[in-house]
Amino acid sequence: MKLHDLKPAAGSRKAKRRVGRGIAAGQGKTAGRGTKGQKARAGGKIPAWFEGGQTPLHQRIPKLRGFTNLFKVQYEVVNIGDIARLVELGELEGGEMPGSKASKKGPAPITVNQEILRAGGLIRRLDRPMKVLGGGELSTALFVVADAFSASARSKIEAAGGTVSILETPDAKRPAIGVDSGGKKGEAAAEAEGPETTEAEAATEASTATGTEAETEVSTDAPKRTRAAKSVASAAEAEAPAADAEATPKARAPRKPRAAKPDTDA
Numbered sequence: 001m002k003l004h005d006l007k008p009a010a011g012s013r014k015a016k017r018r019v020g021r022g023i024a025a026g027q028g029k030t031a032g033r034g035t036k037g038q039k040a041r042a043g044g045k046i047p048a049w050f051e052g053g054q055t056p057l058h059q060r061i062p063k064l065r066g067f068t069n070l071f072k073v074q075y076e077v078v079n080i081g082d083i084a085r086l087v088e089l090g091e092l093e094g095g096e097m098p099g100s101k102a103s104k105k106g107p108a109p110i111t112v113n114q115e116i117l118r119a120g121g122l123i124r125r126l127d128r129p130m131k132v133l134g135g136g137e138l139s140t141a142l143f144v145v146a147d148a149f150s151a152s153a154r155s156k157i158e159a160a161g162g163t164v165s166i167l168e169t170p171d172a173k174r175p176a177i178g179v180d181s182g183g184k185k186g187e188a189a190a191e192a193e194g195p196e197t198t199e200a201e202a203a204t205e206a207s208t209a210t211g212t213e214a215e216t217e218v219s220t221d222a223p224k225r226t227r228a229a230k231s232v233a234s235a236a237e238a239e240a241p242a243a244d245a246e247a248t249p250k251a252r253a254p255r256k257p258r259a260a261k262p263d264t265d266a
Contacts (some may be wrong), residue, residue: 075148076114076123080137080156083112083144086120109141109162129167138162 020031033040049056065167088094092110114130117123123130134152141161149157149164157164 074128076125076128076130077131077133078117078122079135080135080138080153083117083132083142084136084138084140085139086117087142092116093121109143111143111145113145132157132164159187212223 017027018025019027020029022028030040038044038046051057055075063177083092092112114123114126117130118126125209131148131150132146132153133150134154134156138160142157143163143165145165145167147167147169149166154164213259
């Protein structure tokens with residue numbers, strides 16, 4: 001055995017596939033590269049992001065410009081001039097509310113709110129807040145109820161003798177009427193209601209009152225106890241809660257002493 005006789009184990013090494021060694025070898029001629037072209041040349045390596053010279057994808061896509069405010073309030077917008085046009089057409093009429101007394105100051109102003117303007121065709125949706133803008137002119141006194149007003153719209157409405165009313169939405173949770181911020185009832189509400197009694201206490205008081213009435217009836221008619229008195233006493237015992245029965249065990253009747261047996265021997 002010499003050094004040149006050493007060989008690897010059979011099947012442990014696989015010969016590299018030799019291409020371009022002629023047609024007879026099976027991998028000759030084009031050697032698997034196709035016919036000519038950039039990829040058939042030596043050193044013709046193309047990066048994975050190359051798109052053949054056209055504008056790359058990262059340049060074709062528009063960049064992020066600005067942002068969308070998720071907390072932006074979308075208003076239904078109406079101008080003062082549009083409201084005045086409805087007044088001139090006679091679609092908005094003033095008058096006293098049904099059941100109210102006539103005012104000495106004069107006729108009530110025309111009321112304008114979101115529902116009325118939707119019926120008149122000036123706005124489309126009621127699920128959004130309404131904002132009144134100052135476009136146009138106004139010469140009629142109006143009572144306008146909306147969620148927001150521009151400064152010019154407010155000034156024009158007040159200049160025409162009308163008034164504005166803003167529908168305010170609370171930003172934080174508010175306690176209910178008669179309840180303070182801590183969740184407890186106010187002093188006035190607590191005094192009006194009186195001391196609180198639970199259902200268990202009310203049932204106990206009722207059963208106690210029934211038991212005392214039964215005891216008085218039984219004690220007065222002890223010598224002549226009738227069937228009616230026995231039924232009242234049994235009903236009172238049945239209505240007593242089981243908890244009271246467990247808490248206070250029944251007292252056993254005292255045992256009578258046994259009579260002494262006579263002495264037979266004597």
